[in-house]
Structure formats: C-alpha cells, structure tokens
Amino acid sequence: xxxxxxxxxxxxxxxxxxxxxxxxxxxxxxxxxxxxxxxxxxxxxxxxxxxxxxxxxxxxxxxxxxxxxxxxxxxxxxxxxxxxxxxxxxxxxxxxxxxxxxxxxxxxxxxxxxxxxxxxxxxxxxxxxxxxxxxxxxxxxxxxxxxxxxxxxxxxxxxxxxxxxxxxxxxxxxxxxxxxxxx
Amino acid sequence: xxxxxxxxxxxxxxxxxxxxxxxxxxxxxxxxxxxxxxxxxxxxxxxxxxxxxxxxxxxxxxxxxxxxxxxxxxxxxxxxxxxxxxxxxxxxxxxxxxxxxxxxxxxxxxxxxxxxxxxxxxxxxxxxxxxxxxxxxxxxxxxxxxxxxxxxxxxxxxxxxxxxxxxxxxxxxxxxxxxxxxx
Numbered sequence: 001x002x003x004x005x006x007x008x009x010x011x012x013x014x015x016x017x018x019x020x021x022x023x024x025x026x027x028x029x030x031x032x033x034x035x036x037x038x039x040x041x042x043x044x045x046x047x048x049x050x051x052x053x054x055x056x057x058x059x060x061x062x063x064x065x066x067x068x069x070x071x072x073x074x075x076x077x078x079x080x081x082x083x084x085x086x087x088x089x090x091x092x093x094x095x096x097x098x099x100x101x102x103x104x105x106x107x108x109x110x111x112x113x114x115x116x117x118x119x120x121x122x123x124x125x126x127x128x129x130x131x132x133x134x135x136x137x138x139x140x141x142x143x144x145x146x147x148x149x150x151x152x153x154x155x156x157x158x159x160x161x162x163x164x165x166x167x168x169x170x171x172x173x174x175x176x177x178x179x180x181x182x183x
Numbered sequence: 184x185x186x187x188x189x190x191x192x193x194x195x196x197x198x199x200x201x202x203x204x205x206x207x208x209x210x211x212x213x214x215x216x217x218x219x220x221x222x223x224x225x226x227x228x229x230x231x232x233x234x235x236x237x238x239x240x241x242x243x244x245x246x247x248x249x250x251x252x253x254x255x256x257x258x259x260x261x262x263x264x265x266x267x268x269x270x271x272x273x274x275x276x277x278x279x280x281x282x283x284x285x286x287x288x289x290x291x292x293x294x295x296x297x298x299x300x301x302x303x304x305x306x307x308x309x310x311x312x313x314x315x316x317x318x319x320x321x322x323x324x325x326x327x328x329x330x331x332x333x334x335x336x337x338x339x340x341x342x343x344x345x346x347x348x349x350x351x352x353x354x355x356x357x358x359x360x361x362x363x364x365x366x
Binding site for chain 1: 188272274281284285287288291303304305306307308309310311313314315316317330331334
C-alpha cells in the first residue's frame, strides 16, 4: 500500500451544510422561496436565491453555532476512518464563512466530536486550497482556483449542483466508490 | 520584480506572544519563578519552566482573549505592508494552542485589526506548515517538521531562544534586513 495524503473538504462531503441551511431557512421563513437540495444547480447560494433574500440567507449562515450543528454524513465519517486505518494521512481542509465569528471553533469542535482529536488537530483552515499540498483533494466545489496551480488531483464530491461538470474523478454521495476513485 | 509567496508565522514575528505571556505570568504569580525574554533558550516554555509550574503556565496561554491581546511588533507590520506593496503574496500561516478555544477567532481578529481584512481572509491555520506551499516561511521556531519535506525556504525570525542554530537565512528582530534576506 502506497500511503497518500488525502485532503478532504468538510462542508458537503462530511458535514451536511446544505441540509442545515435548508432546515433553518424553512424554520425562519416558512412562507419564503426555497430550493430543495436536489434542485440546487450552483455551488453558491447567491447564484440561485433571488437578490432580495440574499441578506437573509447570509444571516442564517452567520448564526453562531451554525457549523457546530451540522449533521454528520455517516458514510463520509466511515470513509475517513477507513482511510486512516489503511495508513493514509487524511487532512480536513476547509474554508469558512468569514462573518460567522464562531465558525472556526465550531468546525474544529465538530471534527473533534465526530472524528476525534488527532483529525481535529490536523485540520487546515484556508480560503486558498491551492496553497496546500496533498495527493488528492476531495471537494464538492466544481472549480477550485487560487494563487497556484494545484499540486493535488481534484476528486469532486458528487452533489446536485456539480453534476454539469466533467471531472475525471468523482466520489458518489454515499462514498461507496471512494476506494476505486482514489487508489 | 519576481513576486514571491511569503508565508509568515504570527506569534513572534508579528505579535508579541512572549511579552504577553510574561506580563500575565508576572501579574498572576508575582512571586514565582520566571524567565526574562532575553534569557529564553528553548522554543517551548515547557522545556524551561519547572515541572510544577507547567500547568499554571499552560493555563495562562489558554485564557480566553489571550491571542487578541498580543501587542503588535510594529516593524513586522510595516515589513508585511511593504511586501504587499512590492507585489508579493503574503500569507500569515499560524498554528494555535488547541486548548485555547477562542484562539482561532482571536488570531484572525488580531490580523484584521492590525493588517486589514484581505490578510485576515488569507490566513492559513495549520499545525503542519510543511503541507503549505510558498517560496519562504518566516518563522521563529528553529526546527519545523511535518508530513513532508518543506517546499519553502525557512527564514528563521531571530529570537533569543533560536540563536544557537545555524540557519542560512535569518531576519533580525527589528525586521531591518528582511529585503536582503528574502529578495
């Protein structure tokens, strides 16, 4: 076995960001416009929610504790644990919502709770993932750009909003094919 | 001018971590053992404070707001601003004290306050700086190891506790020679 450095995004592949947003949105604004998860077509909410609702949508994402409340993607946690057991180095590499002041701490507490202290300590917080080294980056964002050409291979994590892209490497939403894609 | 990616550590080169620790330590425990800054000889406090005081020393570093309170190293802020003006990409690359729950947010607020939003947004939080790409890493820690061989050149930021090492590139505590060392 050839040990790899596997970077993985947090929101989407491991933590149900979209589900928590939608739950809070429907709770706060039950009579307002919303987009069911399966109908999302763009990575950014702002591209799909009408302009007059964007401030309200942003406010939901900035609620203290938002990121601590995300439901775990069970198959994702299991996949990460398998990778670690197989001897790979897994690094959770995540950005955050800048205006959500508890986001960094909430994300780390989330990882500690669901994956343990070593993975929480190993997290990298960055808005530019091209500055991070690894063999693979598992991420549901379809286009990942930054200061450099990436050193990793982008493995797109399948979501309704990134299905219109032609990525060579794609992990299904239930993570069932990760070993075929990555090794 | 050849634009470089310059990674710089926060505690030490830009924020007076040692000074704030010592100020709080002397305030909390005025009659206890302490080491004046100029006499520090090891990067880690734990190597120098006697065993029975280490828990108290750690508690000081874990106080909420500790990292927000650090005094800025004026010459460091000026150096960073010059680098940006010269067209380099400066990325503040910092670890934190895991048990200090407000550390990540405090550090980012500190950078926003003293260097502005773009540098705060560009920060990378990691415990393993070998996973970050750049041309240089300015850091006062004498030995920086991690999962990979570094891709950057280590520029040691001069401190009393790292003077026993033979680094090829060294920036003085007043930052006056940074342009000679880096470009």
